[in-house]
Amino acid sequence: xxxRSLLKTMGAAAIGLAAxxxxxxxxxxxxxxxxxxxxxxxxxxxxxxxxxEILKKAYGYQIQLQTGAPATRQAVDAAKKDLDLFVTxxxxxxxxxxxxxxxxxxxxSKELFSELRGILNYPIGPYHAVVWADSGIKSLADLKGKRxxxxxxxxxxxxxxxxxxxxSTGYEPKKDYEAINLDFNSALQAFQDRQVDAYFVPxxxxxxxxxxxxxxxxxxxxxxxxxxxxxxxxxAASSLPGREFIMMPVGLYDNLVNETEVRMLNSMVGLGTxxxxxxxxxxxxxxxxxxHNAELTQAAAWMKVITPESALKQMNMPLHIGAYKYYKEIGxxxxxxxxxxxxx
Numbered sequence: 001x002x003x004r005s006l007l008k009t010m011g012a013a014a015i016g017l018a019a020x021x022x023x024x025x026x027x028x029x030x031x032x033x034x035x036x037x038x039x040x041x042x043x044x045x046x047x048x049x050x051x052x053e054i055l056k057k058a059y060g061y062q063i064q065l066q067t068g069a070p071a072t073r074q075a076v077d078a079a080k081k082d083l084d085l086f087v088t089x090x091x092x093x094x095x096x097x098x099x100x101x102x103x104x105x106x107x108x109s110k111e112l113f114s115e116l117r118g119i120l121n122y123p124i125g126p127y128h129a130v131v132w133a134d135s136g137i138k139s140l141a142d143l144k145g146k147r148x149x150x151x152x153x154x155x156x157x158x159x160x161x162x163x164x165x166x167x168s169t170g171y172e173p174k175k176d177y178e179a180i181n182l183d184f185n186s187a188l189q190a191f192q193d194r195q196v197d198a199y200f201v202p203x204x205x206x207x208x209x210x211x212x213x214x215x216x217x218x219x220x221x222x223x224x225x226x227x228x229x230x231x232x233x234x235x236a237a238s239s240l241p242g243r244e245f246i247m248m249p250v251g252l253y254d255n256l257v258n259e260t261e262v263r264m265l266n267s268m269v270g271l272g273t274x275x276x277x278x279x280x281x282x283x284x285x286x287x288x289x290x291x292h293n294a295e296l297t298q299a300a301a302w303m304k305v306i307t308p309e310s311a312l313k314q315m316n317m318p319l320h321i322g323a324y325k326y327y328k329e330i331g332x333x334x335x336x337x338x339x340x341x342x343x344x
Contacts, residue, residue, distance in 0.1 A: 030059070030060040030061055030062050031059070031060075031061050031062070031281055032061070032062040032063075032064075033061060033062070033063045033064070033084040033085055033281075034063075034064050034066070034082070034083050034084050034085070035048060035052070035063050035064065035065045035066070035083070035084065035085040035086070036065070036066050036067070036069055036074045036077070036083050036085070036086045036087065037065060037066075037067050037087055038067065038068070038069075038070070038071065038087060038184055039067060039068060039183070039184025039185050039187075039188060039201065040067045040068065040184070040185050040188075041184075041185075041188060041208070041209040041212070042067070042124075042184060042201065042202075042203060042209070043124050043125050043202070043203050043204040043207070043300075043302070044087045044124060044269060045065075045067050046204075046208070046299060046300045046303075047122065047271075047296070047300075047303060047306075048065055048085075049065070049299070050295060050296050050299035050300070050303065051271070051285075051289050051296075052065060053295070054288050054289060054292045054295055054296075055284075055285060055288055055289075058284070058288040058292075059284050059288065061281075061284075061285075063085070067184075067185065068183045068184055068185045069152075069183070070151070070152040070154065070155030070156070070157065070183075071086070071087045071088070071089045071092050071155065071156060071157075071269070072092055072095075072096075072102050072103075072154060072155050072156055073154070073155075074086035074087055075088070075092060075093075075096055075112070075113075075116060075272070076106075076112060078115075078116060078272065078273065078274045079112035079113070079115040079116055079274060080112070081274065081276060083274075084273060084274070084277060085119075085271060085272070085273055085285075086271075086272050086273070087269055087270070087271070087272070088116075088118060088121075088269060088270040088271065088272035088317065089124075089156055089242065089267065089268070089269045089270070090121070090240075090241040090242025090243075090267075090268045090269070090270075090314050090315075090316055091156055091160070091240045091241060091242050091243065091267065092156045093113070093116075093241075093316050093317045094240060094241050094316060095156070096109050096110075096112065096113040097109075097110055097113040097317075098110075101156075101159060102154050102155070102156065102159065113317070115274050115275055115276075116272055116273075116274055116275070116317055116318075117272065117273050117274060117275050117277070117282070117317065117318055117319060117320035117321075117323070117340060118270060118271075118272050118315055118317045118318065118319050118320065118323065118338065119270065119271045119272060119273060119282065119285060119286050119289075119319070119320060119323045120270055120271050120286060120289065120290065120306070120311035120312075120323070121268055121269070121270035121310075121311060121312065121313055121314060121315050122268070122269065122270060122271075122303070122305065122306045122310075122311070123204075123266060123267070123268055123269075123302075123305065124202045124203070124204070124267050124268065124269040125202055125203045125204035125205055125207065125266065125267070125302070126202065126203075126205060126246055126248070126264035126265055126266040126267070127157070127160055127161060127164060127200055127201070127202050127264055127265050127266075127267065128200070128201055128202070128203055128207065128210060128221055128264065129161070129164070129198055129199075129200050129221065129222040130191075130198070130199050130200075130201075130210065130213060130219050130220070130221055130222075131197065131198045131199075131219065131220050131222060132194070132217055132218070132219060132220075133217070133218035133219055133220050133255075133257040134217070134218070135197060135220075137197065137198060137220070137222070138220065138222075139222060139223075139225070140164070140165055140168040140169050140171075140222050140223075140224070140225070141168070141169050143165060143169070143171060143176075143177050143197070143198055143222075144169075144171060144176055144177060145176070145177060146177050146178070146197040146198060147177070147178045147180055147195070147196050147197045147198075148165075148173075148177050148178065148179055148180065148196070148197060148198045148200070149179075149180045149182060149187040149190070149191065149196050149198070149199050149200060150162050150165070150173070150179050150180075150200050151184075151200060151201075152181075152182070152183050152184060152187075153181050157200070157201070157202060158179070160202075160237055160265065160267070161200035162179065163233045163234065163236060163237035164200075164224060164233075164234070164237060164265060165177070166231075166233040167224075167228050167231040167232070167233030167234030167235075167236075167237060168224055168225055168228040168231070168234070180196055182196075184201065187199060187201075188201075188209075192213070192216065198222070202267050204300065204302040205246070205248060205252070205302070206252055206253070206301075206302070208300065210252075210253055210256075211253050211254075214253045214254055214255035214256055215254075215255070217255070218255040218256070218257050219253075219255060219256055219257070220256070220257050220258055221248060221256065221258055221262050221264075222262075223248075223258075223261075223262030223263045223264065224245070224262075224263040224264065224265065225263075226263075229245075237265060238265060241268075241314055241316050242267055242268035242269075242314050242316075243265060243266065243267060243268075244265075244266050245263055245264070245265060245266065246263075246264060246266045247261045247262065247263055247264075248261060248262040248263075248264055249261050268313065268314045270315070271285075271289070272317065273285075273320055275320070275340075275342070277320060277322070278322070279320075279321050279322040279325065280322065281322065282320040282321065282322025282323050283322035283323065283325050283326050284322075285322075285323075286320075286322065286323040286326045286327075287326050289306070290306070290307065290308045290311060290326075293306060293307060308327070308330055308332055309332070311327075311332075312327070312332065312334065312335070312338070315335075315338050316337075316338070317338065318338055318339070318340045318341060319334065319338050319339065319340050320340060321340045321342040321343055324339065324340050324343055
C-alpha cells in the first residue's frame, strides 16, 4: 500500500515547514519574538500558527516558531530567556513549582517557575492512543511486547501516557513494552512507516491529525476501560490539575473502526511567556488573540472555545502584568492566586 507523509499532507498551514519558520511583516520597527509549540501536526501548533497570523496583522510582530520540543523543556527555556512564547501545561506548572516528577532533580525548578507568566489557557484535547486497524491491537492490553511512542523523553506527555497504560493494564516500559525515544514529529513519521506499533499524542477532538492518519489506512483509538478508573495510576493521572475524562463518539472520522465510544484523558495547556516581556507586548498579544475568535475558529473549529471567559480556566501560574491589565479592563474576574507579583 502506498503511504503518504502526514507531515506533508497536513500542509504548510498546519505544520509550518516541519520544524522552524518565520512570519514577518513589513513594519520596520516590529517587535520580534521566539515561540515554540509541540509536534508539527499538534493542536498547539495549529493554535500558534493562527496566533502568529493574528499578531502579524494586528501589530506587525515578527514571530519565529519552532516545533517539536516537549513543554517541559520549553518552560525551562522561557525561564532562561531563550523563548518568549511557549506552551504551558497545567500539570507541568504543578510539577515545576513543586519540584516533582521530571523536575525532581532540578534544584532550581521552583526559582525558574517564578520567572514564568501566563497569558491564556485552552484545551489541547485528550490523549489519543492510535493504532492501525490491521495491527491486531484492539485494546491497551494488546500493547504487551509492542513498540510504543508514549511521548518525548522527559516530557509530561510520556508520564501521562505511561500512567494510562499502567493504570489500564499494569504494564511498565522496558519490562512489558518498548517506549520509543523520539520527538513528536519523528514519532508521527515512524508510526506512519509502521516502525512504531502505537502512537500516543494529546490532540483536539475532532483532530486533523487523526483525520489525516485515517486517510492513509483505517485506524483504531484505544480507550481507557471502566475497570481502570479505580487503579492508583489512573487516579494519579486524572487527579492532577488540568485533567478530566471525556468520551470520543463513534464515527468521528472516516476509516475509524471503533464500534463503541472511547474514554480518553483530556488535558489543559496554554500560552505563556516570562516576566521580562514588556507590559505593552503582553497586553497586545492577549487582546489580539482573544478578540479574534473568528480567525481562530476558521483555522480550526475546536478553537471556538478560546474566549476571554474561558481563558483563565484552571490557570495555575501568575499572569503576566500585561495580560492581567487586559482581563481587568474587560471585566474578567482574576483569582487572587494568579494575580502577578508585579500588580501586588
